[in-house]
Amino acid sequence: MERKPLIAGNWKMHLSIEEAVQLASSLADCCRGGLDDREVMVAPPYTSVAAVVKALKGSPIQVAGQNVCWEKEGAFTGEISPVMLKEAGTTMVILGHSERRHIFGEGDELINRRLQGALAFDLTPILCVGETLDEREQGATFDVLERQVTKGLQNVAAIDAAEVVIAYEPVWAIGTGKTASNDQAQEAHKFIRGVLAALYEKTLADKIRILYGGSVKPDNIDSLMAEPDIDGALVGGAALKFESFDRIIHYKI
Ligand code: PEP
Numbered sequence: 106m107e108r109k110p111l112i113a114g115n116w117k118m119h120l121s122i123e124e125a126v127q128l129a130s131s132l133a134d135c136c137r138g139g140l141d142d143r144e145v146m147v148a149p150p151y152t153s154v155a156a157v158v159k160a161l162k163g164s165p166i167q168v169a170g171q172n173v174c175w176e177k178e179g180a181f182t183g184e185i186s187p188v189m190l191k192e193a194g195t196t197m198v199i200l201g202h203s204e205r206r207h208i209f210g211e212g213d214e215l216i217n218r219r220l221q222g223a224l225a226f227d228l229t230p231i232l233c234v235g236e237t238l239d240e241r242e243q244g245a246t247f248d249v250l251e252r253q254v255t256k257g258l259q260n261v262a263a264i265d266a267a268e269v270v271i272a273y274e275p276v277w278a279i280g281t282g283k284t285a286s287n288d289q290a291q292e293a294h295k296f297i298r299g300v301l302a303a304l305y306e307k308t309l310a311d312k313i314r315i316l317y318g319g320s321v322k323p324d325n326i327d328s329l330m331a332e333p334d335i336d337g338a339l340v341g342g343a344a345l346k347f348e349s350f351d352r353i354i355h356y357k358i
Contacts, residue, residue: 278319
């Protein structure tokens with residue numbers, strides 16, 4: 106089953122507008138005319154989105170929001186609407202990132218509302234799921250993944266689910282330098298694909314991209330991408346430097 110790999114950079118709350126434009130321009134130069142077999146995306150802070158979209162014009166690199174509200178406008182202080190993200194030129198949005206779940210208390214129901222809002226306005230949602238270290242040590246990894254995937258996709262029809270990207274990001278591996286082993290990542294991805302097959306059907310599950318995130322670096326991307334159920338990467342720290350993200354984009358298997 107053909108799944109086009111996606112390499113996604115999450116810039117989190119980093120980079121000034123000027124720095125973001127500089128990084129985007131370098132990435133645009135390196136990717137112009139040569140990314141047929143993979144997709145690349147970056148998710149800048151909201152203040153830089155429009156400038157980064159402009160800097161990437163003419164390149165195949167897409168831009169994403171780091172979160173989104175489900176309403177198109179209204180009294181939602183601190184939120185960003187899917188219409189606004191689209192107007193600024195994004196095509197994707199990261200949802201349920203572990204920092205949203207664990208620092209800002211976002212739960213599965215809220216994340217599901219956001220996901221439905223993204224789909225309603227034609228933004229590709231990247232639904233992040235992943236267990237904490239405690240949950241892994243208690244043997245609860247699969248329960249957590251099943252719950253987060255099932256609740257995140259609640260009331261999402263098959264036709265829409267086909268557009269969703271899942272990112273498996275074990276919380277203990279994010280920003281810690283501890284990458285999941287290839288076997289741990291592959292096992293979790295295969296399990297998630299099984300959950301998707303149970304929720305929808307196998308043919309659909311086989312089409313949905315599942316990214317790995319958690320201390321992805323130039324020296325581990327090639328072997329991660331060689332795993333059969335790893336369809337790309339969501340990269341934090343290593344996406345902030347041109348040299349490292351460029352190498353990750355150009356992974357080799
Ligand atoms: C992330 O922010 O989604 C992430 C995986 O970060 P890092 O690559 O720095 O672990």
